[in-house]
Amino acid sequence: MKTFLNRRSVLTGPSHLVQIERENTAAPVSPDDREEAALAAAAGVTPEAPPTPTPMRPVTTLRQVQVVPSQVSARGVQIADTADIEWLAEEEALTPFRVFRSFDYSVSLLFHAKELTYYVALYQDGSLWRALKAADLEAAETAFLHFEEQATRLSEGETRRAQLEAQNEQLARLIARSEAQAERLRNDLQRRGAQEHAVSNRQHQVHKEVSQLEAQRVAAQAHLNKAHRQIHQLSLTSNEAIPHLPNR
Incomplete structure (x- = not known):
């Protein structure tokens, strides 16, 4: 029996104790079960207890055995x-x-x-x-x-090596060809520069010679003009010495 103190408000009256029955926790027995137990006792037979459930044993997971024959045997x-x-x-x-x-x-x-x-x-x-x-x-x-x-x-390595050797040989030929062409261009530029220098020197020499020849021509022309004047003067002088002949 449980005893609880039922507290009421002081306005309604004094507090008092109330008894409350404890709940029966045992499972109730049905009339049929009681009758079967009485008949079994009268017959001298001990009723069998209900079988205790056997706990489930864990099932071990089997590993999958992969029976794969070798590639050679399979073929x-x-x-x-x-x-x-x-x-x-x-x-x-x-x-x-x-x-x-x-x-x-x-x-x-x-x-x-x-x-x-x-x-x-x-x-x-x-x-x-x-x-x-x-x-x-x-x-x-x-x-x-x-x-x-x-x-x-x-043979992939051999294949790659052969390709690289061929590419390197081709690049070497292209490099040699390019260097030879560059050398020819350098020689052409040098030869052209030398020719241009020679032409420039020749032009300068010709211009100098032309100037000298022009000076010589001017001097010779002046000398010739002087000689012509002298000849003309001498001719006049010579003509004055000729006697005057009368006309018939």
Whole structure:
């Protein structure tokens, strides 16, 4: 029982205690449950307790096992023995179906007719490096394309080097040609300057000589005029000495 102090206002009267029953927290038992329990007790049977729920065990997440065969096995291609291929090549038992070459790297698709086997060989500088074998042409062509891409990637540096060497040689030729042209232009300018200087000196010398000759001409003309005057004067004097003859 809970006891609460019910406080009322002093205007309505004194305070008093009020008793309040505690709520029953136990779950109520139904009449059917009581009847079943009584019958079980009369029969001497102990009623079974309700089964306790088994706690759920956490399920461990299984890791996904990625069973991926190798690229060679998935395509029906196997690693070949390089010694066998070299021996078959020496015996001339292999027929080349396809050949790819990029600088020092080459790929060959070979057919061994006796065993109906295809070989794909990757060479580096003429030496056998890697080899695969297949029982059908489609798988062998796939392996050939794989080796061809690998040889192309490996020779990218060689390709770039060859391009740069060619470009550098072309630039060197262009530089030499440009320098030769510039040298010719410098020589032409120097020769033109020398010719212009020679022409200027010649013109100055000619002008000087012309001036001297003109002075000589003026002096000679004056001397000639003087001589003509003297001749004229002498002629007059000579004519005065001739006697006067009468006319008939």
